[in-house]
Amino acid sequence: MHRSDHQPDLPPLQWRAALSLLRRLPQGALSRGFGRLADAHIPPGMRNAVLGAFARAVGADASEAELPLEAYPTLNRFFTRQLAAGARTWPVDASALASPVDGAVGQLGVIREGRLIQAKGRLYDVAQLLEDPAAAARYEGGAFITLYLSPRDYHRIHAPLGGEIREARHVPGALLPVNAAAVAHMPDLFARNERLMCHIDGEAGRVAVVAVGAYNVGRISAAFDREWNAPAGASAWVTNRRGLQSAARRYEPAVPVRRGDEIMTFHLGSTVVLVFEPGHVTLDPGLKPGDAVRLGQALGRWG
Structure with a gap:
């Protein structure tokens, strides 16, 4: 049986304050603004530097991507990258x-x-x-x-x-x-x-x-x-x-x-x-x- 009569583990006060503020902001509009930035065209000569810096900052393994960094014209296209063949396997067991x-x-x-x-x-x-x-x-x-x-x-x-x-x-x-x-x-x-x-x-x-x-x-x-x-x-x-x-x-x-x-x-x-x-x-x-x-x-x- 699920129990709900105990108190949740709350995050630090700073996080609670930040989340409370964010609830009052226009999340959809702000997110669409971030989306426009993610769709901004990156000049070919800058893609290795820009996307490589992003990958290092978040810990993404760019070597698993289907294409080299310079092939992704925007941050969004890199973020939604497909994997290189063989990067993941599926269970042999059909069940x-x-x-x-x-x-x-x-x-x-x-x-x-x-x-x-x-x-x-x-x-x-x-x-x-x-x-x-x-x-x-x-x-x-x-x-x-x-x-x-x-x-x-x-x-x-x-x-x-x-x-x-x-x-x-x-x-x-x-x-x-x-x-x-x-x-x-x-x-x-x-x-x-x-x-x-x-x-x-x-x-x-x-x-x-x-x-x-x-x-x-x-x-x-x-x-x-x-x-x-x-x-x-x-x-x-x-x-x-x-x-x-x-x-x-x-x-x-x-x-x-x-x-x-x-x-x-x-x-x-x-x-x-x-x-x-x-x-x-x-x-x-x-x-x-x-x-x-x-x-x-x-x-x-x-x-």
């Missing part, structure tokens, strides 16, 4: 649940009474996360895991299991930070921030893949439905555009995906929450909050 991203484990466990763990002393509702009470009911008693991506990580999101996408949803919202301080301090953070999600139906039941946006750009693009992205072009996206309302999409015929197929991309962000139907997926009991994971790493198994 393995694979990590959809590079990142770190936030929280994991079982959904109880419709709630997931955000941090110590902080729970939030799966119905609010999915913005769909009927869909949320399917996941009661199932496993969940939260994966946080830092700026150094590879930021494309891949299918953790094979199946078909019949439903997807975009939920506009806040663009608050999702670092450890914010997760500890802000109630309902993942259900409050803007997010793009899809549900994959397959032999492992249904899994919700929820990409949560964050402060600083906050764009998420959909590889499973490229027509949803705007404006048109290589750096198109679904989220953090003015005037959008919550929107659900249903696909007939369904969109087939194999384990490992790219399904979404973060353009400077954030966190992925995986939610599973009960009785299908068992997470690796050795996983714990703070563990680093890599794309394709086995996180558990289904069946």
Whole structure:
């Protein structure tokens, strides 16, 4: 049983003050401003220096990128880089649940009474996360895991299991930070921030893949439905555009995906929450909050 009658571990006072101020600022407009900077063209002769400095500052491994630094015309294009062939591997075992991203484990466990763990002393509702009470009911008693991506990580999101996408949803919202301080301090953070999600139906039941946006750009693009992205072009996206309302999409015929197929991309962000139907997926009991994971790493198994 989840417990919520103990106090959360709050971040230092300076962080709480900064987060309180940020809640009062126009996060979407500020993030769009950062997005314009990330889309600024970098002259070819400066790309090695500029992008190399960024990679060193955040700890990104540029040697894993598909292309040399001088091939990326903007910071956003480098941030959303594809990996070189062979940089990641996928489990041979067809029943393995694979990590959809590079990142770190936030929280994991079982959904109880419709709630997931955000941090110590902080729970939030799966119905609010999915913005769909009927869909949320399917996941009661199932496993969940939260994966946080830092700026150094590879930021494309891949299918953790094979199946078909019949439903997807975009939920506009806040663009608050999702670092450890914010997760500890802000109630309902993942259900409050803007997010793009899809549900994959397959032999492992249904899994919700929820990409949560964050402060600083906050764009998420959909590889499973490229027509949803705007404006048109290589750096198109679904989220953090003015005037959008919550929107659900249903696909007939369904969109087939194999384990490992790219399904979404973060353009400077954030966190992925995986939610599973009960009785299908068992997470690796050795996983714990703070563990680093890599794309394709086995996180558990289904069946």
